[in-house]
Amino acid sequence: MYTLLKESDLGRCGELHTRHGTLQTPFFMPVGTAGAMKGLTLEDLEMLGAEILLCNTYHLHIRPGEDVVQEAGGLHGFVGWDKPILTDSGGFQVFSLESLRKISDKGVAFNSHLDGTPLFLGAEEAMTIQHKLGADIIMCFDHCPPSTASRGDIEAAVDRTLRWAAEGKRVHERLCNKRVTPSPVEGRHAATVHGSTKLTMTRFPLLFGIVQGGLHRDLRKKCAEELIAIGFDGYAVGGLAVGESADEMYGVLDDVCPLLPKDAPRYLMGVGRIEQMEQAVAKGIDMFDCVLPMREARHGTIYLSNGEKVRILNNRYVRDHSFIDPNSPSPFSRTHKKSYLNHLLRSGERLGETIACAQNMAVTLSSIRRLRERIQDGAK
RNA sequence: GGGUCGGUAGCGAAGUGGUCAAACGCAGCAGACUGUAAAUCUGCCGUCUUCGGACUUCGAAGGUUCAAAUCCUUCCCGGCCCA
Numbered sequence: 001m002y003t004l005l006k007e008s009d010l011g012r013c014g015e016l017h018t019r020h021g022t023l024q025t026p027f028f029m030p031v032g033t034a035g036a037m038k039g040l041t042l043e044d045l046e047m048l049g050a051e052i053l054l055c056n057t058y059h060l061h062i063r064p065g066e067d068v069v070q071e072a073g074g075l076h077g078f079v080g081w082d083k084p085i086l087t088d089s090g091g092f093q094v095f096s097l098e099s100l101r102k103i104s105d106k107g108v109a110f111n112s113h114l115d116g117t118p119l120f121l122g123a124e125e126a127m128t129i130q131h132k133l134g135a136d137i138i139m140c141f142d143h144c145p146p147s148t149a150s151r152g153d154i155e156a157a158v159d160r161t162l163r164w165a166a167e168g169k170r171v172h173e174r175l176c177n178k179r180v181t182p183s184p185v186e187g188r189h190a191a192t193v194h195g196s197t198k199l200t201m202t203r204f205p206l207l208f209g210i211v212q213g214g215l216h217r218d219l220r221k222k223c224a225e226e227l228i229a230i231g232f233d234g235y236a237v238g239g240l241a242v243g244e245s246a247d248e249m250y251g252v253l254d255d256v257c258p259l260l261p262k263d264a265p266r267y268l269m270g271v272g273r274i275e276q277m278e279q280a281v282a283k284g285i286d287m288f289d290c291v292l293p294m295r296e297a298r299h300g301t302i303y304l305s306n307g308e309k310v311r312i313l314n315n316r317y318v319r320d321h322s323f324i325d326p327n328s329p330s331p332f333s334r335t336h337k338k339s340y341l342n343h344l345l346r347s348g349e350r351l352g353e354t355i356a357c358a359q360n361m362a363v364t365l366s367s368i369r370r371l372r373e374r375i376q377d378g379a380k
Numbered sequence: 381g382g383g384u385c386g387g388u389a390g391c392g393a394a395g396u397g398g399u400c401a402a403a404c405g406c407a408g409c410a411g412a413c414u415g416u417a418a419a420u421c422u423g424c425c426g427u428c429u430u431c432g433g434a435c436u437u438c439g440a441a442g443g444u445u446c447a448a449a450u451c452c453u454u455c456c457c458g459g460c461c462c463a
Contacts, residue, residue: 345419
């Protein structure tokens with residue numbers, strides 16, 4: 001499923017084979033939680049260089065429901081995207097919707113953030129929903145605590161995450177065995193079957209386990225080792241960028257990455273600052289996702305292709321009639337002025353959101369692509 | 381001309397004797413945002429400040445009072461009603 005091609009001081013590069021094509025690593029996944037990007041069409045997203053889309057189990061389960069999505073031909077058919085899709089399991093909502101859920105060892109009882117309707121997500125539910133959604137990469141349901149939580153809480157989160165991972169794997173295997181209709185691209189990458197599981201042929205979704213453990217080296221180690229013993233197609237590092245400093249986060253990556261199998265992809269969940277991704281790749285990470293570039297864009301922080309950031313809502317841009325970013329990979333920024341973007345965002349015009357989001361997404365995607373190319377081209 | 385209601389910080393709008401530099405909303409100024417409850421959130425927003433405070437304000441001018449955005453008098457301006 002994953003072929004490691006090269007390693008250098010800059011990081012690793014390789015290929016990740018999925019039902020909807022092969023991805024060059026390292027890569028960044030734009031977050032389209034409910035199957036859409038705020039302010040961008042998926043055609044825009046593809047034009048800007050996106051190779052894979054991330055969607056969310058919790059949100060799609062609430063609305064429109066996995067049955068609707070399945071009926072529409074799965075996520076790909078529903079949203080109109082032919083490239084790979086990864087679904088997050090809803091584990092992050094255990095963190096972000098903290099006040100709306102109750103955790104037990106069986107799973108998490110949420111009250112919908114929309115109307116309070118009770119819903120239950122556990123290892124089995126998250127797996128069943130993700131199979132129905134039809135993503136190419138799916139995630140185990142995990143317990144993501146704040147990194148600042150007490151050691152006891154993090155220990156408990158690791159135990160649950162491991163239990164849910166084992167159960168998720170069993171449910172996943174059962175669902176894969178049940179599947180009789182082969183995918184159109186079946187067998188395309190049949191030669192590269194990961195050794196740790198017989199089920200990870202490309203007609204099935206790839207299943208990733210998630211390493212928790214907060215800032216505690218021993219808990220991270222325990223979690224990683226037990227996940228590896230269960231065997232997954234890829235390994236994510238979760239529970240980061242949730243309250244700790246960047247240095248603490250790098251410390252965890254220094255601890256965890258050497259423990260992970262070299263022939264499996266590694267996914268740092270929720271991280272997407274360009275400089276942080278560069279550091280993480282150097283430490284051995286292959287995949288990222290993050291809402292930050294889009295959120296900052298909507299809130300007026302614009303990334304430029306020269307690495308600078310600009311607060312486009314500030315007074316100084318009211319009369320700055322230079323182009324947003326003449327060298328931008330986003331065509332909108334090559335033809336529109338800073339003063340115009342300032343005006344659009346101040347006026348609440350949706351077009352401002354589109355131009356801003358396209359810019360930040362383009363810069364983020366091209367940064368990681370350039371990093372990948374440097375690794376690919378670099379000496380071995 | 382008579383009556384009546386009103387004039388509060390950039391705008392809108394509370395406050396009707398002391399706890400008022402004056403609620404709240406908008407606009408403005410700056411900041412935050414990391415597996416999206418996020419077109420959200422935080423701070424500032426009369427002037428000066430060594431951030432403890434100091435000083436000048438509530439249409440204008442006088443007055444009552446220990447104390448006035450708040451009460452009285454006159455004037456100016458606006459809305460409505462009557463002539």
